[in-house]
Amino acid sequence: MSHPELAPIDYAALRAQIPMSRVLDLLGFRPVRGRSPQLRGPCPLRNCPGVKSPNFSVNVQRHIYRCFACGSAGNQLDLWAAAEQLSLPAAAVHLCRVTGTPVPRRLTASQAQQSTRSATD
Numbered sequence: 297m298s299h300p301e302l303a304p305i306d307y308a309a310l311r312a313q314i315p316m317s318r319v320l321d322l323l324g325f326r327p328v329r330g331r332s333p334q335l336r337g338p339c340p341l342r343n344c345p346g347v348k349s350p351n352f353s354v355n356v357q358r359h360i361y362r363c364f365a366c367g368s369a370g371n372q373l374d375l376w377a378a379a380e381q382l383s384l385p386a387a388a389v390h391l392c393r394v395t396g397t398p399v400p401r402r403l404t405a406s407q408a409q410q411s412t413r414s415a416t417d
Contacts, residue, residue, distance in 0.1 A: 309400035311373060318372075330353075334354075
């Protein structure tokens with residue numbers, strides 16, 4: 297008997313489902329410079345020393361960000377994890393809850409075999 301909630305999170309699928317622009321909206325990011333896809337503004341992270349200046353740069357098309365004040369960088373899941381001060385797995389599950397998105401799961405090799413066997417039985 298397999299438990300899908302214990303399967304590893306499919307981070308690539310989650311990044312495809314929840315774009316950077318959605319995470320920025322949830323964090324209340326308001327750009328002060330730039331045009332889409334490259335935007336600049338104050339860092340949305342609470343513990344950032346550059347919270348009032350436009351040290352935060354994000355490319356919403358490539359789903360990447362970097363803050364030149366606090367050094368935080370990554371994709372939309374990394375940004376949510378940093379903002380919520382959670383581990384990546386916990387942040388992924390939390391972001392799914394907040395957005396009403398089912399947590400995408402990867403099947404392990406044994407789960408894939410069981411699934412294949414069940415489909416052919």
